[in-house]
Amino acid sequence: EAGVVQSPRYKIIEKKQPVAFWCNPISGHNTLYWYLQNLGQGPELLIRYENEEAVDDSQLPKDRFSAERLKGVDSTLKIQPAELGDSAVYLCASSLSGEGSEQFFGPGTRLTVL
Amino acid sequence: QQQVKQSPQSLIVQKGGISIINCAYENTAFDYFPWYQQFPGKGPALLIAIRPDVSEKKEGRFTISFNKSAKQFSLHIMDSQPGDSATYFCAATGSYNTDKLIFGTGTRLQVFP
Numbered sequence: 452e453a454g455v456v457q458s459p460r461y462k463i464i465e466k467k468q469p470v471a472f473w474c475n476p477i478s479g480h481n482t483l484y485w486y487l488q489n490l491g492q493g494p495e496l497l498i499r500y501e502n503e504e505a506v507d508d509s510q511l512p513k514d515r516f517s518a519e520r521l522k523g524v525d526s527t528l529k530i531q532p533a534e535l536g537d538s539a540v541y542l543c544a545s546s547l548s549g550e551g552s553e554q555f556f557g558p559g560t561r562l563t564v565l
Numbered sequence: 566q567q568q569v570k571q572s573p574q575s576l577i578v579q580k581g582g583i584s585i586i587n588c589a590y591e592n593t594a595f596d597y598f599p600w601y602q603q604f605p606g607k608g609p610a611l612l613i614a615i616r617p618d619v620s621e622k623k624e625g626r627f628t629i630s631f632n633k634s635a636k637q638f639s640l641h642i643m644d645s646q647p648g649d650s651a652t653y654f655c656a657a658t659g660s661y662n663t664d665k666l667i668f669g670t671g672t673r674l675q676v677f678p
Contacts (some may be wrong), residue, residue: 455608553611559608
């Protein structure tokens with residue numbers, strides 16, 4: 452069974468440029484998460500989707516970050532414009548709906564902003 | 566109150582030794598405590614998890630010890646192997662907040678032969 456797929460794996464951009472990350476969750480998983488992982492830190496939730504609906508985006512910096520999950524499957528996370536402090540690993544995870552369902556993480560996209 | 570404090574930041578253990586990682590939390594509404602293992606270039610993967618109705622859970626060489634009154638929990642890796650070298654994260658969540666995982670800061674474990 453394929454796991455969570457993310458692309459690109461690495462991205463290097465200059466500050467003020469836009470960037471987008473793509474995530475394909477495990478088939479059948481209705482819940483999708485985007486996490487930010489800074490170097491030497493644990494992941495921090497940015498946004499959580501139940502199907503197409505964003506049910507928790509309280510930690511998403513909405514002035515520059517946006518996300519969408521059209522048709523309740525794939526998702527994209529966008530940053531526009533990127534800042535130096537956005538350099539980090541962006542992780543996507545998915546799970547079945549329901550309390551206590553295990554979250555399966557993708558390999559992440561490592562973003563470097565120069 | 567939403568934080569999970571993890572220690573040590575790094576740990577070096579000889580092959581065959583016991584690795585112990587500790588975590589502490591404040592929010593008594595947390596009711597699910599998973600541990601994740603992350604290898605370089607990979608996403609975290611669930612290793613073992615516990616709920617507060619038990620004080621210990623064992624899966625193979627991995628054991629979680631849970632102290633509800635002290636609001637602490639720990640991961641014990643018995644007979645540590647070089648293949649266990651990775652970063653370990655504790656986390657906590659509660660059904661009250663739709664299972665939003667709060668992660669610790671991670672422990673980098675190195676097991677030498």
